[in-house]
Amino acid sequence: MQNKKTLILGATPNPSRYAYLAAERLTNKNHDIVPVGIKKGEVFGKEIEHQTDNQELTIHNDIDTITLYVGVRNQPEWYNYILETNPKRIIFNPGTENPELMQKAREKGIEVEVACTLVMLGSGQY
Template sequence: MSVQTSLSQHVVVLGASPKPERYSNQAIRLLMDYQHNVTAVNPAFDQINQCPCVRELAAIHQPIDTLCLYRNASQLAKQIDEIIALKPKRVIFNPGTESWELQQALTQSGILWQESCTLVMLRSGHF
């Protein structure tokens, strides 16, 4: 099923999984259904769901509209500088990824962020 959207975004999924039951995998599929340009990030794969996968955030060289987080706060704390360096327009903290430390760094850098669910946002038309 392909769903049309008027504003395609470059969306990066940090913590992408090849396992279909994982929310990050479901998000990749739904983002692609909505015709967003998706880049997955996972050091172990070159592709997930026919979506290009990079091994690290530093490998992304094009502007990022939205960064969707699917890693726990302790893992994200180690990536704060990398995330800030990417300068995404928006960061979505999916349930279980909330990181006060990263949220403060994003706010100080002028990067918008929200605690929400990518899947719910897409399905409800609020992405």
């Protein structure tokens, strides 16, 4: 199976959240993860990257997939970061569907999927 380096946008150290479960399952299936969000902490040995007052977020240029766990109303502040990262695809998990961001991604040649990362991993469609 090919390793698909996955940026988890909306990562959290809270084990009751779907973003945490995605990090766990991606790690268990040997996909490299890059957790990014507003929460501090770590998930599965990776520090959650977050913006600080004096430091911008690192733009990763080797990301296969961004899986979104940020609600639509909080997404606009992430648009530039997502589009500059330029992944091969973005997975819009339930509750994150955003026609505006989907259009911007498609215009850059980024594949858009409205799906659930956990279901995709469980069914071998990832």
